[in-house]
Amino acid sequence: MIKRTPLVILGAGVLLAFVPRLGLPAFYDSLLYLMLHWIVLATSWNILSGYTGYFSFGHGAFFGAGIYTTTTLLARYEWPFLWTLPVAALVAALLGAALGAVVFRVKGVRGELFALLTLAVTFVIGTIVVNTPLDGGQGVSLSAVPVPAVGPTQSSTFYLLALAAATLTMLIAHAIVVSKFGAGLFAIHDDEDAAEVMGVPTYRYKLTALAISCALAGVAGGIHALFLSYVTVGDVFTITVPLTVVLMSVLGGTRHWAGPAVGAIAITGLLYSFTAADHAVAGKAMTGVILIAAILFMPDGILLRVQRLFRRGAVPADAAIARTPLAPPIAGIAAPARGLSGAAHGAELLRVRGLHKAFRGVRALAGVDVDVRRGEILGLLGPNGSGKSTFINVVSGHYLPTAGEIVFEGKDLAGHAAHRIAGAGISRTYQIPRPFGHMTVLDNVALATLFGGAVRDPDAARREAMSWLEFTGLEAKANARPEDLNLHQRKFLELARALASRPRLVLLDEVLCGLTPSEIDDAVALIRRIRDQGSTIVFVEHVMRAVMALTDRVVVFNHGELLAEGTATDVMQRPEVMTAYLGKAHA
């Protein structure tokens, strides 16, 4: 099943290559060329923007970079046309990578801000091009450049070039969707912070996706330059290119690799049928109407809509995959978490020294020292606002520490990116569960296995994830969406995700909060089993019953400082701890 789709794409490409031999009027070649051209642009846009949710309005800039690279090489340096295409791809990719390297470092630039920023870049680059000899203000004519004889006629040559580009683009888009890389991109779309904490190198992934997207747009631009044979800045660096590709992708469905292509064919065909009948104005209005209807009635796109219609009847295909084989006996997985073997129980696993975290003057952690020993359950207690969650956020890399050291298995992890900390063997849960909303429960867990657990193959990861769902009792929900789970199940999903990377240290942030007493009993039993299968646990909790039942040792925080340390029964009777929790008695 996995190998089949690329063959189908390739086969379709080869079959379509024979179309010029049918001897259709040249008019069809141009229509088909335009469809393929927009398939490349929309699909390439989707690789960053559809998969990760970073909607770029700068696709015109990268497309334009390709156009002007080819134009300049042809008109000024008289390169052979085909050789200009790789250069066009390279220039566009470098431009995108340079932009991404700056923009993706800024945490707040998401959503609409990213869209506007990329739009602004389009106009800046357009202005530079029009004012330099690249364009010179009048546009550049390529009418003197010979069109290479790839096909029997000139128009068929363009058709074949675009067909090759479209086939390549579709193959790449599909390969990304089924790969680990694609899984990471989709996780970024749903919750970038959680993805990073699960071990997805979000910065590198976004940058790579942008570069690939730009390179393909650059190729489309290079071909289109010769197709137009006369290029002007006013037609290239506009808002129309990005908006058209957004429209096509949204219409077809941005979460499917073939969605943008479906949208591109639909819209190009529609526009063409109107222009052909000399109703360009009506075509413009129709496009608007279709866009509005699509947003209102099919916010997920045509393709997902159709897929859903088909799934409703038949047994879901991927349910079968997940259930049939493989889930290895739990003992096989659960016995040794990596690294446990040599080291003795009770040896130091994590050493935190002088950990500071300040938020613009507010000191959430004021120099705490905590040791975690291998194999123990350490309770982390303290009143609200004492710094417990900040501690977890800093150790897991969600926040950068202001000062201090975090030594895990002998390596200082302070200041490392969260995905590297996840890879080193620390995982965490969120107090309010943060599942990836568009993924199934199984894929949520598989993502942690892929990245935190450094598994390469998504299918292997799914198999392993299934056993974690069994471990947490969620196997019946494997193909459900997180939104269909109740709070109790969502908390267990958090646990399954935290375990799926086979961490040596699990940080649990108030997993019991909001559960009913009987659910708490289940959870307590589960946490015991987590420890028994080899993970060390740091456990932030307010439910004292569970703290007493589970912990080997507790530390108490107050005002960002370490207040007490010892066994739970001992510590909770100390006067300073009681004061911190209950306030001072007025005598």
Next chain:
Amino acid sequence: MPGFTLPSASLLAQSILSGIFVGALYGLLGLGLSLSWGLLKLINLAHFAFAFLAAYLCYQMASMGVDPLLTLVVIVPAFFVAGAALHWVMARFSVTPFNSLLLTFGLMGIVEAVIQAVWTADFKKLESAYSSAKFKVGFLYVPIPELITLLLSVGLSIAIWAVLRYTDLGRALRAAAEDPAIASAFGINEKKNALVLAGTCSALASVAGVCLALSFSLAPSQMYAWIGVVFAAVMLGGLGRALAPLLAGTLIGVSEAVTMAVTAPSWAPIVSFTLLILVLVLRPGRAT
């Protein structure tokens, strides 16, 4: 790259003045956009379509002999209703901010097509008593249509600012922007207020449209030319703030005008967009 030519003092002063005038129009166009984005969480590209539609209606009535400023009496209420109706649809389908951008882009295409069908794609210029009227202050020429734009822009910005700051409606709108659910739990009729605000935003767009008709030639495709620079003004100022678009718009207008005077007109766009990029990259928190 064109050489730098140092313009004379009077030419520079004249271009700064024209920068202020065009900046006032940026601000007026940006005002409704910023309010709708900041307070309603809807990015309304149709704002530009509304402005152009109003401009064409003004042009039509003026060519039938009506004083252009008098057309506001009809245009403003009509666009208030149109804006409220659009918002009602978007609220009904609970459209996300991003989808609102796409949806209103679709609407923009429809309006463009309608304008093109009725008034053709050719440039149209409103001729009225104001068109070429100007007076001279010292060595500076002050054109009347631009002056009207400036006065309207400043007046409306201050009025909206005062409403948001000092009236119950303004406080309720700001509260609802923070958290609609909590606001309605405190007895604010958030849905009704949102309709009023959305209507006001497009009424503001229509005023901007009349100003546009007073000083610029109109063509349907021109509506796209304003998007970038007006968005720059909105982002630069910060969302949902009444005076900010005017100030940011003026800053952009003046720096563009000076750039044009010192280098060449074709370099002008680089100023606003470089400013926008710097704001987004250096202070991303402020705009959200």
